[in-house]
Each structure stands twice: as structure tokens, then as C-alpha cells.
Amino acid sequence: MMPSSLLHTPLYDLHVAMGARMVEFAGWEMPIQFTGIIEEHHHTRTACSVFDVSHMGRLTLTGKDAGSLLDHLCTRNLKDAEIGRSYYSHVCREDGGILDDVIVSRFEEHWGVICNASNRNKIVAWIERHAAGKDARLRDDTQATAMVACQGPKTIELSKEFTEDDLSSLKRYHFRVRAAGPLRITVYRSGYTGEDGLEIVLPSVLVNVLAPKLFGTRERPHPVIKPAGLGARDTLRIEAAMPLYGHELSEEWDSLTAGQAWCVDLTKDFIGVEPMRKLAERGLPRKLIGLDLEGRRIARQHFAVFSGERKVGEVTSGTLSPTLGKSIAMSIVGTEYSDEGTALEVEVAGGKRTGAKVVALPFYKRPK
Amino acid sequence: MKAPVDRKYTETHEWFLVDDHGVVTMGITQYAADELTDITYVDLPEVGAKLNAGDAIGEVESVKATSEIFTAVGGKVVEVNTNLTDHPELINDDAFEEGWLAKIKADSVEQLSALMDAKEYKAFVRNAG
Numbered sequence: 001m002m003p004s005s006l007l008h009t010p011l012y013d014l015h016v017a018m019g020a021r022m023v024e025f026a027g028w029e030m031p032i033q034f035t036g037i038i039e040e041h042h043h044t045r046t047a048c049s050v051f052d053v054s055h056m057g058r059l060t061l062t063g064k065d066a067g068s069l070l071d072h073l074c075t076r077n078l079k080d081a082e083i084g085r086s087y088y089s090h091v092c093r094e095d096g097g098i099l100d101d102v103i104v105s106r107f108e109e110h111w112g113v114i115c116n117a118s119n120r121n122k123i124v125a126w127i128e129r130h131a132a133g134k135d136a137r138l139r140d141d142t143q144a145t146a147m148v149a150c151q152g153p154k155t156i157e158l159s160k161e162f163t164e165d166d167l168s169s170l171k172r173y174h175f176r177v178r179a180a181g182p183l184r185i186t187v188y189r190s191g192y193t194g195e196d197g198l199e200i201v202l203p204s205v206l207v208n209v210l211a212p213k214l215f216g217t218r219e220r221p222h223p224v225i226k227p228a229g230l231g232a233r234d235t236l237r238i239e240a241a242m243p244l245y246g247h248e249l250s251e252e253w254d255s256l257t258a259g260q261a262w263c264v265d266l267t268k269d270f271i272g273v274e275p276m277r278k279l280a281e282r283g284l285p286r287k288l289i290g291l292d293l294e295g296r297r298i299a300r301q302h303f304a305v306f307s308g309e310r311k312v313g314e315v316t317s318g319t320l321s322p323t324l325g326k327s328i329a330m331s332i333v334g335t336e337y338s339d340e341g342t343a344l345e346v347e348v349a350g351g352k353r354t355g356a357k358v359v360a361l362p363f364y365k366r367p368k
Numbered sequence: 369m370k371a372p373v374d375r376k377y378t379e380t381h382e383w384f385l386v387d388d389h390g391v392v393t394m395g396i397t398q399y400a401a402d403e404l405t406d407i408t409y410v411d412l413p414e415v416g417a418k419l420n421a422g423d424a425i426g427e428v429e430s431v432k433a434t435s436e437i438f439t440a441v442g443g444k445v446v447e448v449n450t451n452l453t454d455h456p457e458l459i460n461d462d463a464f465e466e467g468w469l470a471k472i473k474a475d476s477v478e479q480l481s482a483l484m485d486a487k488e489y490k491a492f493v494r495n496a497g
Contacts, residue, residue, distance in 0.1 A: 037431045231405055298408065298409070349434040
């Protein structure tokens with residue numbers, strides 16, 4: 001039985017009615033799959049899947065200091081952030097340890113922060129602590145809103161069915177706000193699958209209006225758009241080498257070690273910049289790599305990675321890639337073992353070792 | 369939930385079916401296959417291997433998890449389902465028929481009498497689930 005204290009998203013009843021298998025995830029009861037992880041994965045790569053991601057934290061910051069506060073907390077430079085754009089960033093501790101990865105969005109009158117469900121309380125407390133004495137107020141909108149991700153190459157074409165807005169002109173990592181009476185719907189061109197797609201945030205009360213357009217009904221499901229669960233979301237993001245908090249990202253290491261230097265601006269001041277500057281100067285002792293494994297065994301988190309008899313790192317995530325048909329993994333290893341083509345071994349279940357080769361990330365890039 | 373009445377079940381979700389010659393076919397239940405999600409790899413014992421009751425005979429691995437498979441009967445492995453090597457998804461599709469794992473020439477089928485029947489297994493899953 002599921003613990004009764006688990007949170008439900010506004011789409012919970014719909015998932016259950018559609019036959020989803022529900023699991024506990026970060027305090028929420030979420031669908032892990034509807035028809036099957038691999039089938040949902042392929043459907044996302046070839047057509048359009050809709051994911052309930054309402055468990056993710058949605059925070060609003062207001063006040064004239066909100067922007068400078070976020071710039072101080074985030075690895076990404078937000079000083080020149082444009083209205084209508086979103087910025088992927090990390091939030092780190094003083095020692096550089098990653099507290100969370102977030103999407104910061106600049107609206108006309110406020111800022112939005114989307115954080116991981118598992119880190120919501122931590123991030124709310126962190127922002128509030130640093131907002132003390134400043135003109136910045138935080139509101140947690142997570143349970144007043146829903147968030148759905150429509151992902152796949154047919155998403156933009158299909159969006160004509162649920163909006164009059166021409167979303168083909170919306171650029172990646174940009175968003176638009178649309179009024180529905182007194183309510184607001186925000187549509188982002190972004191996602192966590194490696195495909196083109198949209199992420200839509202709407203007030204919970206509008207879910208019953210939008211859901212039938214996305215899902216159809218149980219009797220008459222949408223012919224193309226199909227629901228997908230957290231299982232496929234994970235295999236999709238691994239192929240696209242998108243990091244997941246608790247796997248590639250951790251308080252135990254910094255954004256550079258996690259292979260996310262692209263979202264770190266070492267020329268500006270932010271919490272955690274000093275240790276990262278030192279690391280960048282001296283060279284990283286370890287870093288994130290991709291691995292192609294021999295055979296069909298899956299390398300899971302914490303599996304040891306060897307070079308000969310020497311343990312050189314651990315797997316952070318792995319799966320049998322449905323798109324590539326082979327076993328892939330991400331791992332943090334000593335930098336001397338990180339060159340492409342380096343032959344390593346991974347200790348899989350049962351203590352057996354399987355050969356692995358360092359490869360470039362991502363494993364999968366969508367065709368342009 | 370599906371659980372054919374012609375076989376016996378363990379609390380670790382294996383099924384066992386005895387034929388007239390004392391050969392026991394075993395596999396995992398549809399419930400177990402569904403819980404594992406898409407199965408991607410199956411490690412099977414070698415034909416000729418001698419097993420004791422309670423031995424791990426191999427592993428079933430899915431996108432989400434890896435699970436050891438145990439035999440409730442001792443004996444000699446006489447056949448394994450080699451179709452699973454290239455098509456492990458057969459277990460998800462049809463765990464009780466096409467997705468069987470191994471056939472064991474049992475030393476004694478008596479060991480199976482202590483296992484659950486279909487009705488007991490269904491009740492077990494209902495209470496444990």
C-alpha cells in the first residue's frame with residue numbers, strides 16, 4: 001500500500017483512470033508507466049508524449065531585489081536575463097556542493113524558479129535565508145498549479161489542437177504567458193527528454209479543461225499524444241545526458257565535476273564560485289563521462305568503475321538505451337581515465353565485470 | 369491478476385509446473401514481470417547444472433531493477449528458454465507461457481507441495497501489495 005501521506009498532483013485521478021502504475025517519488029505518488037517504459041520512450045522520440053511533472057517545485061520571487069538575489073544564488077549569470085527567457089542553472093553551497101539544478105525564468109513583474117521535487121523544501125529555505133533583509137519575497141505555487149510536459153517531434157504541430165498561439169515561433173528556452181480570464185498559463189519551449197517540446201504551467205483549476213485536449217478520454221484516447229511516466233522520462237534524459245539530481249548532481253561535488261561548466265559563469269560572484277575557480281585553475285581531479293558497455297547488462301548508480309584492478313569511479317546513471325539498443329551509463333571518474341576511447345570495466349550485479357569504453361556525451365542528439 | 373491454477377507459487381514470485389515425467393518448468397509470475405517493468409536481460413543457468421532447492425538460478429534485469437531468481441526444487445537443468453536471450457520482453461508479454469525460464473528434472477517434486485497454490489498466491493500478492 002502507498003503511504004497515505006503522499007502528495008497527489010491535479011492529474012492523479014486521470015492517471016489512475018488511464019491505468020498508470022503509480023509509485024512513490026520524492027513524497028509524491030506519480031505514474032512510473034502507462035503501457036511500458038520502452039514503448040513510451042520510442043513514442044516520445046518519434047511522436048509526442050505527455051508527462052505530468054507537477055511534482056516539480058514552482059516558486060515565484062517578487063520584489064526589486066529578486067533578480068540580484070537569484071544572480072547571487074545561481075551559477076548562471078542572470079544580470080542580463082531577458083524577459084520571456086528561461087535559464088538552466090545550479091544553486092550551490094559555499095563549498096561548491098550542488099544544492100539543486102533549477103530553471104530560472106524572468107517574467108515582466110517577477111521571477112520564476114522551477115526546482116526538483118526532492119529539493120523543494122531545501123531550496124525554499126535556502127532562498128528565504130538569503131532573502132533576509134532584502135526586498136525579495138518567495139511564494140511556493142507548487143500545489144496551486146500543475147505542470148505538464150509535451151515532448152516529441154510532433155509536439156509543436158499538435159499544439160494547434162490546444163492553443164491558437166503559433167508556438168513554432170517560440171524559441172527554445174523562451175516562454176509565453178497567456179491569459180485565461182483572470183488566470184495565467186505559461187508555455188515554455190523546453191523539456192527533459194532531448195526532444196523538441198513544451199512545458200506548460202497552469203492553475204490547478206484549469207487542468208480539467210486542458211487534460212481532455214492532451215489525453216483525450218479513456219474511451220476515446222488522443223490518436224497521437226500518449227501519456228508517459230517517470231520511467232521513460234529517466235531513460236530519455238539519460239540518452240540525452242541530461243543530469244539528474246541525486247545521480248549526476250550532488251552536494252558531494254560541484255557543477256564543474258558534474259560536467260555542467262556551460263551553466264557556470266566563473267567571472268561573476270555567486271555562492272560557491274571560489275572553490276570552483278580553484279578547481280578550474282588547478283584542473284579537475286575527476287569528471288563526468290559517458291560509457292558504452294558491452295552486452296545488455298545495465299550499469300546502475302554506485303556500480304564501481306575499474307581500470308585494471310584500480311577502482312577509478314562510480315556509475316551515476318545507466319540504462320539499456322531503447323533508441324541505441326545498447327547499454328549506456330554516465331559516471332564520474334578520475335580525469336586521467338576520462339579520454340574518449342579509454343577502455344574501462346564496470347562491476348555489474350553479481351560482482352561480474354563488463355567491458356566499457358569512454359564515449360562523448362550526449363549519447364543521443366535529436367535530428368535537426 | 370493472472371495466476372493459472374495448474375502450478376505452484378513462491379513468495380519470491382516464481383511459478384513451477386510439473387509434468388508427468390517429473391520435469392518442472394519454472395518462470396516468474398506476470399505480477400513480478402509487471403512490477404519489474406520492461407525486462408532487458410535474462411541470465412539463465414547452464415543446461416546440465418545441478419541445483420539445490422533455494423539456489424539462485426539466474427537473474428532477470430529490467431529498466432528499473434535487477435532481481436535474482438530462485439528455484440524451489442533441486443535437480444538438474446534439462447532445458448533453458450534460449451529465446452529469452454534475444455527477446456527478454458517475452459517475459460513481460462507472457463510470463464506464464466512464452467516467458468518460461470528453465471526446465472528442471474526434479475530430484476523430488478515433494479518440495480513443491482509446501483508452496484502456495486494459485487488462490488493462496490493471489491491472496492499473498494493482495495496482502496503484500
